[in-house]
Amino acid sequence: MTRQEFIRKLQEALNGKLDAATIQDHLKFYDDYIIEEMRKGKSEQEVLELLGDPWAIAKTIVDASDGTDEEVVYENRSPFNNSYNQTTQAQNSYTGYGQKDEYGTEHSYGSYHEFRLDTWWKKALLILAVVFVVVVVVSVITGIISFLAPVLVPLLIIMIVIRLIGGNRRY
Template sequence: MTKREFLDKLKKALANDLSGNVIRDNVDYYNDYITEEVRKGRKESEVIEELGDPWAIAKNIITSEEIKGNTGETYDSYEPERQRSQTYEQGYDEESGHRGVHVFGLDTWWKKLVLLLGIIGVIVLVVAVIGGIISILAPIFIPLLILCLILKLVKDSRR
């Protein structure tokens, strides 16, 4: 893995959980570290191998930032005006044009269809379970109900 690949993976792993400044600081730190170690005479691949998986490093950074309270997840970060002004601060990927925020909305027809089919599936499952219970209990309760009615009629006719 090259230094660029390592830093891109690290940036991508941090993008969904941290603010732009924190991401930039960490990516710059690892960029400077790798550059400095290469200047000392080490191979770039050796330094990157020693650092390990960028996703594991990102997990540690995110955990550390959560403890410090620097995840960028505040009430203000959900306000539309503030979101527009922080486009480049919160992990905007210029190449793909996507932000680092994942939201499941019902903005496309197929998502609405999946939701509708899921609801219908749950209703069908509930009806099937109730029908199954009734089919199991009906052979027992119907004769009991008939017996109770006969006993009541016999009791009423004696009076």
């Protein structure tokens, strides 16, 4: 299979399931990815084998786009551990490598993640995490105080007694 065949099959699999602009974005991403990997020295066939079946990729894209979170956008095989790498689309946090095309659109080959508080369970999870952190911090501070109190309280009492007995003498 060639790069053009891969892109054509991906387009066929996506047609009718996503809007035209989204399909073009995905096609451009994979076309750019294949070209970039070939620039790094891999053959076209190697890159296409690493990506896998365009129909499976299309199914992943469609499945991800009809969810409420719309986090997972691209999924491809990693050449290192033969597992799936997920590239998520976001505007807030970005890590990875990318390049801009002539329109200024960023196409990344790294990873993105955006955490949105758009569902009740995410809000509840965030509140639970904040409460957990506060409880842990209070527990640690209480533990430190209870550990040091047997030493610090007598020391503080001795210092106060010395000040009272010593008065306001200046040397």
